Amino acid sequence: MTISAEKILPEPSLTEVADGVFAYLQPDGGWCVSNAGLVVSDGVAALVDTAATEARTRLLREHVTADGRPAPAVLVNTHSHGDHTFGNHLFPEATIFAHAHARNEMDRAGLHLTELWPGVVWGDVRVALPQVTYRDPVTVHVGGLAVELVPVGPAHTTNDTVVWVPERGVLFTGDIVMSGVTPFCPLGSIAGSLRAVDELRRFGATTLVTGHGPVGGPEILDVAERYLRWVRDLAREGVAAGSTPLEVARAADLGPFAELKEPERLVPNLHRAFAEERSTALGEELDIVAMAREMGVIFQEMVTYKGEPLSCCA
Numbered sequence: 001m002t003i004s005a006e007k008i009l010p011e012p013s014l015t016e017v018a019d020g021v022f023a024y025l026q027p028d029g030g031w032c033v034s035n036a037g038l039v040v041s042d043g044v045a046a047l048v049d050t051a052a053t054e055a056r057t058r059l060l061r062e063h064v065t066a067d068g069r070p071a072p073a074v075l076v077n078t079h080s081h082g083d084h085t086f087g088n089h090l091f092p093e094a095t096i097f098a099h100a101h102a103r104n105e106m107d108r109a110g111l112h113l114t115e116l117w118p119g120v121v122w123g124d125v126r127v128a129l130p131q132v133t134y135r136d137p138v139t140v141h142v143g144g145l146a147v148e149l150v151p152v153g154p155a156h157t158t159n160d161t162v163v164w165v166p167e168r169g170v171l172f173t174g175d176i177v178m179s180g181v182t183p184f185c186p187l188g189s190i191a192g193s194l195r196a197v198d199e200l201r202r203f204g205a206t207t208l209v210t211g212h213g214p215v216g217g218p219e220i221l222d223v224a225e226r227y228l229r230w231v232r233d234l235a236r237e238g239v240a241a242g243s244t245p246l247e248v249a250r251a252a253d254l255g256p257f258a259e260l261k262e263p264e265r266l267v268p269n270l271h272r273a274f275a276e277e278r279s280t281a282l283g284e285e286l287d288i289v290a291m292a293r294e295m296g297v298i299f300q301e302m303v304t305y306k307g308e309p310l311s312c313c314a
């Protein structure tokens with residue numbers, strides 16, 4: 001197989017994790033450096049997510065269609081974020097599936113992510129909206145394989161989907177959990193993420209392909225659960241003490257979570273956890289628009305916490 005698109009380092013790879021089920025991994029899994037997935041059966045292919053930039057998506061397309069594989073007829077977006085969706089338009093043969101809220105959010109957010117990271121060479125990125133949306137689980141038959149699209153959350157966002165291939169024991173989790181990378185829930189929910197981790201356990205998957213970081217097993221869920229509980233407890237104490245999320249983050253000992261990439265995400269996660277701690281109504285609608293408005297301030301707080309600018313290698 002020859003891959004001719006411009007060199008991206010570290011080099012992404014496509015690995016078959018089970019018969020006909022592939023993980024497309026983009027190291028090192030940091031900000032906007034996301035994974036994708038591929039299911040191929042009886043000459044039909046389904047892609048899970050695209051990539052942030054034009055160059056990364058063109059390389060993804062070359063890998064996906066190498067070795068005589070067909071262009072994907074189905075493309076599932078696990079959620080609305082641009083690092084998983086900005087390359088949608090480079091798979092024009094595919095019908096795009098996503099949670100109904102994901103479509104709304106993609107439409108509302110547009111290419112806003114490109115403004116958060118002006119140093120990235122985005123290339124030709126576009127908002128190509130899903131053609132099929134759902135609010136309840138949907139099964140797509142890809143050749144001989146059933147592929148279940150299951151809405152979960154609010155967790156990482158208000159529009160998360162996990163993609164389950166029951167005959168292969170493989171679960172594509174999107175960003176609800178990430179492997180070796182700090183969770184990121186300011187536009188989703190901490191409590192909802194904890195519930196989502198429980199739901200993910202019930203699939204009984206042997207292989208987890210997460211939205212960022214290496215392929216793993218159910219231990220990824222354990223790490224996520226411990227982290228989320230820790231954030232929730234910190235927020236409970238912080239609210240009781242009258243502290244701010246940034247104060248709590250700076251005083252907190254990361255302990256084992258220091259090994260997770262992007263530890264500065266503790267700040268936005270605490271913002272979300274503080275809001276949930278103060279809210280009396282469980283399951284109250286999240287004020288996503290207000291949170292999005294606050295994100296500029298929260299990004300600045302992450303820089304303060306980290307003591308240097310955030311870096312995005314997309």
Ligand SMILES: [Zn+2]
Nearest residue numbers: 079081156175
């Ligand atoms: Zn995301």
